[in-house]
Amino acid sequence: MNFSALPLLDQAVLVLSAMALFSAFALLAQSRLLSAIHVFAWQGALVAAVAALTGAASGDVNLYISAAITFVLKVLLIPWMLHRLVRRLALERQADPLPYPALTLLAGAAIVVFADWVAAPVAQFEHSATRNVIAISLAIVLLGMLTMVVRRQALAQVLGFMAIENGLFLAAVASTHGMPLVVELGVAFDVLVAMVLFGVFFLQIKDSIDTLDIDRLSQLASSVEQDEDTEPPR
Amino acid sequence: MIWLLLTVFTPLAGALLLAALPRVTLAGWLNLALCALSLVGALGLAIEVLLHGSLAGDSFRVDAFNVYLVVLTAFVGLTTAIFSRPYMYYVHSEEKRVGRNGMRLYHSMYQGFLFTMLLALTTDNLGILWVAVEGATLATVLLVSLYRTPAAIEAAWKYFILCGVGIAQALFGTVALYFAAQHVLPAGANGLSWSTLYAIAPQLEPRVMVVAFVFLLVGYGTKVGLVPLHSWLPDAHSEGPTPMSAVLSGLLLNVALYAVVRMKMLTDAALVHSSAPQLAGHLLMGFGLLTFLVGAISLHKRRDIKRLFSYSSIEHMGLMTFGFGVGGPLATFAALLHMLVHSLTKSSIFISVGHATHIAHSQRIERIRGLIRTQPAVGWSLLLGVVAIAGFPPFGIFTSEFLLLVATMQAWPWLTPLLVLGLLVALAGLFRAVQPMVFGAAPVGQYPVRANMLPVILQLAMVLVLGIAIPGVLAHWLDQATLLISGRPLL
Numbered sequence: 001m002n003f004s005a006l007p008l009l010d011q012a013v014l015v016l017s018a019m020a021l022f023s024a025f026a027l028l029a030q031s032r033l034l035s036a037i038h039v040f041a042w043q044g045a046l047v048a049a050v051a052a053l054t055g056a057a058s059g060d061v062n063l064y065i066s067a068a069i070t071f072v073l074k075v076l077l078i079p080w081m082l083h084r085l086v087r088r089l090a091l092e093r094q095a096d097p098l099p100y101p102a103l104t105l106l107a108g109a110a111i112v113v114f115a116d117w118v119a120a121p122v123a124q125f126e127h128s129a130t131r132n133v134i135a136i137s138l139a140i141v142l143l144g145m146l147t148m149v150v151r152r153q154a155l156a157q158v159l160g161f162m163a164i165e166n167g168l169f170l171a172a173v174a175s176t177h178g179m180p181l182v183v184e185l186g187v188a189f190d191v192l193v194a195m196v197l198f199g200v201f202f203l204q205i206k207d208s209i210d211t212l213d214i215d216r217l218s219q220l221a222s223s224v225e226q227d228e229d230t231e232p233p234r
Numbered sequence: 235m236i237w238l239l240l241t242v243f244t245p246l247a248g249a250l251l252l253a254a255l256p257r258v259t260l261a262g263w264l265n266l267a268l269c270a271l272s273l274v275g276a277l278g279l280a281i282e283v284l285l286h287g288s289l290a291g292d293s294f295r296v297d298a299f300n301v302y303l304v305v306l307t308a309f310v311g312l313t314t315a316i317f318s319r320p321y322m323y324y325v326h327s328e329e330k331r332v333g334r335n336g337m338r339l340y341h342s343m344y345q346g347f348l349f350t351m352l353l354a355l356t357t358d359n360l361g362i363l364w365v366a367v368e369g370a371t372l373a374t375v376l377l378v379s380l381y382r383t384p385a386a387i388e389a390a391w392k393y394f395i396l397c398g399v400g401i402a403q404a405l406f407g408t409v410a411l412y413f414a415a416q417h418v419l420p421a422g423a424n425g426l427s428w429s430t431l432y433a434i435a436p437q438l439e440p441r442v443m444v445v446a447f448v449f450l451l452v453g454y455g456t457k458v459g460l461v462p463l464h465s466w467l468p469d470a471h472s473e474g475p476t477p478m479s480a481v482l483s484g485l486l487l488n489v490a491l492y493a494v495v496r497m498k499m500l501t502d503a504a505l506v507h508s509s510a511p512q513l514a515g516h517l518l519m520g521f522g523l524l525t526f527l528v529g530a531i532s533l534h535k536r537r538d539i540k541r542l543f544s545y546s547s548i549e550h551m552g553l554m555t556f557g558f559g560v561g562g563p564l565a566t567f568a569a570l571l572h573m574l575v576h577s578l579t580k581s582s583i584f585i586s587v588g589h590a591t592h593i594a595h596s597q598r599i600e601r602i603r604g605l606i607r608t609q610p611a612v613g614w615s616l617l618l619g620v621v622a623i624a625g626f627p628p629f630g631i632f633t634s635e636f637l638l639l640v641a642t643m644q645a646w647p648w649l650t651p652l653l654v655l656g657l658l659v660a661l662a663g664l665f666r667a668v669q670p671m672v673f674g675a676a677p678v679g680q681y682p683v684r685a686n687m688l689p690v691i692l693q694l695a696m697v698l699v700l701g702i703a704i705p706g707v708l709a710h711w712l713d714q715a716t717l718l719i720s721g722r723p724l725l
Binding site: 164189197 | 361412441
């Protein structure tokens with residue numbers, strides 16, 4: 001594909017999406033929680049910029065609104081809430097290194113190739129820029145899932161979860177110029193509620209298990225099969 | 235229209251009202267009254283659909299397929315509320331496991347959950363459907379961790395993460411669907427409206443539709459409890475309060491399956507002229523059969539009574555998914571009937587289980603003994619519920635499973651032995667656990683508890699009636715739904 005032949009706007013969208021994909025990798029490998037939160041905020045900003053650019057191109061007011069919602073939610077509000085949680089739980093200095101960095105990053109690269117393959121059928125009736133952005137957004141979604149699988153820190157898992165939402169938003173903006181506004185609002189509301197719930201959970205997990213290491217959350221599968229004196233609740 | 239608003243928005247108003255109401259006793263009664271009001275609305279809606287055919291508007295669509303699920307949801311919501319009032323009061327005042335604020339949260343979220351279920355069922359907009367199903371996760375996740383024990387928090391976390399990730403896949407599928415629609419529909423048309431999409435489905439690009447369906451199946455399939463994404467289900471069922479388990483099994487799984495079937499209808503219509511027109515059905519069959527067999531085998535050697543029955547739910551959801559996958563009028567009719575009878579039976583079983591755990595003060599199967607001696611009503615209802623769920627005649631599940639077996643014999647004869655084997659394995663697993671619980675020697679010092687068996691009697695009686703003779707009106711209803719889904723009526 002000849003990128004320089006594309007309109008300037010498409011080129012800009014492609015560059016921003018590619019940077020968002022890069023931030024997904026950064027999120028996967030970043031072991032310091034605070035830096036990971038910042039990476040997430042940057043990813044949100046990139047995705048919001050893509051939405052605003054697409055809005056400028058199509059003149060669709062809805063896209064501006066979506067971009068604004070995303071900016072407020074993903075760049076300001078959620079990172080701020082996460083920051084507060086990190087300080088409250090005194091996790092500023094905690095690092096959560098990846099168990100197998102090389103292997104994980106290779107898996108990430110494989111995911112990008114896979115996403116490109118899945119998005120292949122789109123190519124025939126859409127110009128190639130959109131196809132690429134769809135592939136990128138799918139890659140961001142899957143990388144978010146990979147982040148949730150490999151990271152053991154509960155907070156890092158939440159960042160993966162939120163990165164998935166970013167990828168979905170990018171897909172919606174790039175492929176369809178945004179979902180109808182009512183759906184966008186519903187999704188934003190769900191994300192916000194989810195974030196509040198995550199906050200509640202952290203405090204509960206911290207209270208009852210005294211660490212946010214998810215590996216400790218593996219009592220259920222075993223306790224049911226082993227004979228223990230502790231009574232499972234009703 | 236007015237009935238629809240009454241059905242769907244009563245729980246929403248109730249959720250807000252109950253969130254503000256600190257009186258525990260009053261909240262229990264109010265919860266019940268709101269459910270009753272919603273059921274009245276649902277019945278009104280059903281009569282309207284029966285008389286005038288399907289209702290469709292800008293953002294909602296009520297046809298033969300979802301109206302029966304709406305009535306079922308409102309009904310099970312009501313019977314579970316009848317059970318939950320004294321049960322949760324006991325948990326609050328005798329066991330002191332939940333405080334005043336916890337009870338407020340519980341009642342508010344109970345209504346909130348019903349609202350999301352009814353909204354998901356009646357909306358025509360696939361985006362709203364997604365928002366509602368995700369909303370159901372959010373409403374129930376705090377209820378799973380209501381008891382605040384480490385195990386409960388772990389279960390809720392797993393539930394949240396797994397369902398959150400799963401359902402994100404469904405949103406990607408929805409975006410892909412919308413993308414396919416935009417290339418066919420004129421500008422300004424609502425490309426997320428199911429009715430619109432269904433009308434133009436043959437023009438949708440088949441390859442994009444396949445990608446969309448796979449994502450939608452994984453997404454909503456997580457909520458159905460399809461293997462290998464089922465592991466949240468036993469945890470959430472066993473650690474949450476028992477009324478929650480009843481509505482999770484009875485309602486949430488059905489609604490998620492409803493979403494999958496709606497997507498399958500679209501995909502089937504889009505793939506009609508492609509090289510693999512049955513692809514969606516085959517995927518459903520594969521996942522359904524795997525889920526059914528894994529569920530059946532997992533029924534063995536369980537130690538926790540609520541985990542036991544949640545695996546039974548997995549097994550039955552697998553069976554229904556398989557049924558919808560086989561397609562054709564007979565299998566579809568059987569799957570629809572199975573959805574109905576499974577909901578009624580499983581929620582009644584969870585109600586009996588709730589009482590049984592209060593009698594034994596434990597969820598451990600080996601500590602629950604001699605129910606029939608201590609409290610015959612609970613013992614019998616548990617026994618009869620299990621007899622029904624295992625598929626014995628004359629209960630309704632026998633009918634639906636029999637129909638499904640016949641349909642399988644016609645379409646895929648070599649899969650029938652697998653189904654029969656799975657059913658037998660499940661039967662053995664269930665009775666092995668339940669027989670000593672009901673008939674074993676009761677431990678000394680085990681006393682009956684206050685139990686309201688009305689919901690159980692009502693639901694089991696309905697399952698019995700459905701097994702002996704399906705009323706003409708209901709058969710007609712199910713047949714209309716079959717016509718809608720498979721394109722041909724059965725009767």
